[in-house]
Amino acid sequence: MRLLLLEDDVLLGEGLRDFLRAEGHVVDWCCTIAQAQGLRGEVFDALLLDWQLPDGSGLDWLKSQRARGDSTPALMLTARDLLHDRLDGLDSGADDYLVKPFAPEELAARVRAVGRRLGGSATGLAEFGAVQIHLGAKSCCRDGQRIELTAREWAVLEALAIRAGRIVPKTELEQIVLGFDSEVASNALEVHVSSIRRKLGRELIETVRGLGYRMDKA
Secondary structure, rough: OEEEOOOHHHHHHHHHHHHHHHHOEEEEEEOOOOHHHHOOOOOOOOOEEEEEEEEEHHHHHHHHHHOOOOOEEEEEOOOOOOHOOOOHHHHHOEEEEEEOOOOHHHHHHHHHHHHHHHOOOOOOOOEEEOEEEOOOEEEEEEEEEEEEOOHHHHHHHHHHHHOOOOOOHHHHHHHHHHHHHHHHOHHHHHHHHHHHHHHHOOOOOEEEOOOOOEEEOO
C-alpha cells in the first residue's frame, strides 16, 4: 500500500517510515501540512496523521480533505487520549485513532486491516481464479503453490487487488512503483506487470488499452 505519513517528530517519523517500508509499504513522509499539500493529487491508500503539527492541525487538514471529497482511509496518531479527543477525531473524518506511545507493530496491523477493508474481505483473502492473494500476509499462491514476488511486484499486485473490478490508470500504478525509487526506468511498470503475469498467469491482469490495468475476481 502507498501511505502518507504526516508526523513532525523526526525520530518517530523516521522509525515509522522505515518500519512500514520493511513491511512492504511505500511511505511518503511529511513533517508539515505544507509538505503534504505539495503531494495533492498523488494517490494514497491510507493517511497516517499526527494531530499537532508545526503549521497547523492534522485533524483540520483531514477535515479539509474530506470537504474536497477525499475518502482515503485516515488513522490519527496522537498523544491526545481523552475521550472527547477520540470522539472529535472519529467524528471529523478519521477512520481509526491510535494513542502515542504505541508499538509500530500495532500500527502495521491497523494498516493491514485497512488493506483488508479496501480489498472487500474481512480475512484479507482475495481469489482470482487459480490465484489466491493474502493481503494481510503479503503472499500469493497459484493452484495452491506459493509464488514469490519482489517488493515492487507485490506493490503493483496489491494495488490492483484492492481495486478489483476497477480500471487502475497507469499513472496511478506508476506512483506506487516510483515510491520505491525515483530513478526507476520509464518502462518499469510494464516490466513488473509482465513479470507478475509470467509468475501468476497472463489472464490475471487485463490491459485496458489507453486507460490502464484491471483485475477481476472470478
